[in-house]
Amino acid sequence: MRWNITDSEELEDAIFKLKLKLAQKIGVRHGMTVVDMGCGQGGFTASLAKTVGKEGKVLAVDVSDEYLAEFMDRLNKHNVKEVVTFIQGDAVNLKNFLPNEFADVVASYRLLEELKQPKAMAGIVKEMTRIVKEGGKVGIIELCTEPKNEAEEAYIRLHRESGDSLIEPPEIIEAMKAAKLGYSCEKG
Numbered sequence: 179m180r181w182n183i184t185d186s187e188e189l190e191d192a193i194f195k196l197k198l199k200l201a202q203k204i205g206v207r208h209g210m211t212v213v214d215m216g217c218g219q220g221g222f223t224a225s226l227a228k229t230v231g232k233e234g235k236v237l238a239v240d241v242s243d244e245y246l247a248e249f250m251d252r253l254n255k256h257n258v259k260e261v262v263t264f265i266q267g268d269a270v271n272l273k274n275f276l277p278n279e280f281a282d283v284v285a286s287y288r289l290l291e292e293l294k295q296p297k298a299m300a301g302i303v304k305e306m307t308r309i310v311k312e313g314g315k316v317g318i319i320e321l322c323t324e325p326k327n328e329a330e331e332a333y334i335r336l337h338r339e340s341g342d343s344l345i346e347p348p349e350i351i352e353a354m355k356a357a358k359l360g361y362s363c364e365k366g
Contacts, residue, residue: 194225197287202229204283204285204315204319205283205317206230207282208233208234209234210230210234211230211236211280212226212230212235212283213236213280215284215302216240216241216287216289217239217240218240218245218249218292219245220238220249220250220252220262221287223262224253227261231261232260232261235262236258236262236263237275237276237281238264238265239266269302270298270301271301276309279309279310281309282310282311282315283310283314283315283316284310284314284316284317285318286317288319289302290302290318290320291320291343291345292343299343299349299353300353303318303350304353306318307358316354318350321333321334322347323344
């Protein structure tokens, strides 16, 4: 796919379209209940909400409300504010906020690389498993740490230099196995 992007608005729209495709690829469908772990500024949250539509709901979880203004702006831009509820909580323990087997899909988009304590990853995966309904899906989307070209290599190096965790796929797979999840690892 080739893009001819000339400004930041076009870039944001192109990224949103890619996130919509990711939401669908991990199994999000119209009318579902979805939990977005580590929602940050809400880019992926908005795509999840657009995918589930007005009959669905998205619970967006983040440990901080630091990006709440940008989060709300993004939801308003995509007309999905009424579908989303923000929960400020720690992704390792959401028992006070979300019951067992609550959601059809529990997803995280580049949450693990942001962890200040990478050892928390196993607890987050376990909590995602607790929240998802039997037969539901857990989707973990992370930056691939195996670069295919110099540009990707530079991008990964910048993330590492900025202190991002960039947890390797085998570590994520082990956490998924420990949580008794089936898994597939796709690159692309």
